[in-house]
Amino acid sequence: MKFLYALMMLLLTDTVALPQNADSLLIRKIFDQALTSRNAYDHLEQLCTQAPGRLFGSPNSLLALDLMKAAFEQMGADTIYLQPFHTPAWKCDSSSVYLINAGKQLSLHADALGPSPSTPAGGIEAEVIEVQSLDELETLGRKAIEGKIVFFNRKWDPTFIRTFEGYGDAVDQRAHGPEKAAAYGAIAAVVRSVTNSQDHFPHTGSTRFAGKKIPALAISTLDADLLSATLSNSPKARLRLNVASEDLPDILTYNLIAERKGREKPEEIIVLGSHIDTWFNTAGAHDDGAGVVMTSDVLRIFSALHIPNKRSLRIVVYMDEELYQSGGRAYLEAVKAKGEKHYLALESDGGAFTPRMFTVDASPEIVEKIARFQPFVGPYGIETIKAGWGGVDIGPLKTIQVPLMSYGTDSQRYFDLHHSANDSFDKINLRELQLGIGCISSVIYLIDKYGYE
Numbered sequence: 001m002k003f004l005y006a007l008m009m010l011l012l013t014d015t016v017a018l019p020q021n022a023d024s025l026l027i028r029k030i031f032d033q034a035l036t037s038r039n040a041y042d043h044l045e046q047l048c049t050q051a052p053g054r055l056f057g058s059p060n061s062l063l064a065l066d067l068m069k070a071a072f073e074q075m076g077a078d079t080i081y082l083q084p085f086h087t088p089a090w091k092c093d094s095s096s097v098y099l100i101n102a103g104k105q106l107s108l109h110a111d112a113l114g115p116s117p118s119t120p121a122g123g124i125e126a127e128v129i130e131v132q133s134l135d136e137l138e139t140l141g142r143k144a145i146e147g148k149i150v151f152f153n154r155k156w157d158p159t160f161i162r163t164f165e166g167y168g169d170a171v172d173q174r175a176h177g178p179e180k181a182a183a184y185g186a187i188a189a190v191v192r193s194v195t196n197s198q199d200h201f202p203h204t205g206s207t208r209f210a211g212k213k214i215p216a217l218a219i220s221t222l223d224a225d226l227l228s229a230t231l232s233n234s235p236k237a238r239l240r241l242n243v244a245s246e247d248l249p250d251i252l253t254y255n256l257i258a259e260r261k262g263r264e265k266p267e268e269i270i271v272l273g274s275h276i277d278t279w280f281n282t283a284g285a286h287d288d289g290a291g292v293v294m295t296s297d298v299l300r301i302f303s304a305l306h307i308p309n310k311r312s313l314r315i316v317v318y319m320d321e322e323l324y325q326s327g328g329r330a331y332l333e334a335v336k337a338k339g340e341k342h343y344l345a346l347e348s349d350g351g352a353f354t355p356r357m358f359t360v361d362a363s364p365e366i367v368e369k370i371a372r373f374q375p376f377v378g379p380y381g382i383e384t385i386k387a388g389w390g391g392v393d394i395g396p397l398k399t400i401q402v403p404l405m406s407y408g409t410d411s412q413r414y415f416d417l418h419h420s421a422n423d424s425f426d427k428i429n430l431r432e433l434q435l436g437i438g439c440i441s442s443v444i445y446l447i448d449k450y451g452y453e
């Protein structure tokens with residue numbers, strides 16, 4: 001560690017160029033590899049164009065696993081295998097929303113939330129009551145809500161700098177609005193898409209039902225504005241909703257795992273995780289096809305540069321992050337059953353935008369040790385390594401005290417795309433994707449070599 005400390009001091013005092021030492025030279029080579037390869041980009045295009053809408057349980061979710069399995073075979077993995085597990089699932093075949101007013105009907109841009117139940121054949125038609133918050137339901141009371149469609153229309157607060165905070169502030173309407181509306185006797189719920197973007201894309205996502213389930217859909221922000229304006233002039237305007245969906249009580253699905261064995265401590269595992277499933281309405285380019293191909297490409301880079309990783313590097317392509325998070329739980333169960341030792345888990349699920357940071361969910365001592373690697377990756381865009389979020393898929397590993405990390409990018413455009421048809425391959429920038437691969441590979445190289453003890 002003394003050597004490392006000396007190196008850090010050298011890095012911190014050298015503002016002109018990277019110091020000429022073995023690690024910074026190797027990291028330069030990692031970036032040369034990342035920045036001259038279209039491997040991950042091409043695999044992402046395949047995923048988005050050949051297997052869009054890959055919600056777990058769908059045929060495309062299995063096709064996506066086949067595509068990634070073939071990709072791993074070319075990338076120098078020692079072991080590739082599927083990890084089977086059973087889970088409840090849900091599928092959506094179609095959904096629509098019509099605004100009916102003054103003898104006319106207008107189709108709105110809508111997608112069902114998961115796991116919305118189906119409407120009866122012929123749909124549901126009713127008057128609409130607009131609210132801005134969950135609390136407002138309480139103020140209005142059952143009498144005002146019963147038999148109606150509740151329309152949650154609070155706008156995203158644009159004053160948050162980090163858009164994940166803006167999302168966290170707005171998402172309660174989608175996550176809990178429908179179940180709360182159901183408790184007050186509503187027959188369905190429509191939610192303004194959780195995005196700051198003003199466009200016609202509906203953004204779906206998960207909603208939780210503890211008790212009674214009612215049909216629940218998201219409409220685009222422009223249509224939410226239109227509906228609100230219509231209701232203020234014509235309070236008797238109605239919506240007609242159709243959802244054709246199905247709960248699947250038990251399906252067999254898989255996580256996909258590829259491994260490069262460690263040379264010195266093969267029993268210690270470093271996991272690189274991301275999720276391959278997407279919502280039914282999207283190609284899932286940034287969420288999270290990008291995470292899958294970026295973390296996978298770390299294997300290719302270690303092989304191409306003959307990096308002798310001490311610990312085993314394991315790429316876990318998780319199934320079902322979006323709806324029930326069953327892949328992360330199934331992975332933890334398998335780890336426990338085999339008694340495997342996990343040294344670290346890193347997740348990428350924030351899109352492939354410009355690199356910004358790594359966050360670490362671990363003890364302050366470990367965070368501090370890992371943060372000391374920042375000067376090595378600072379020149380490539382990592383402004384900070386600090387305490388923070390780990391990830392949804394790797395989250396269950398926290399219960400067995402595994403330090404978690406997350407790769408963080410410039411988040412400004414992420415929620416323009418998130419869970420919508422707008423998250424398509426053309427939104428991927430080759431350079432930003434390649435830089436992400438370089439950053440993740442480099443930080444994993446440093447942690448594997450020097451540890452965090």
Ligand SMILES: [Zn+2]
Pocket residue numbers: 275287288321349
């Ligand atoms: Zn995601």
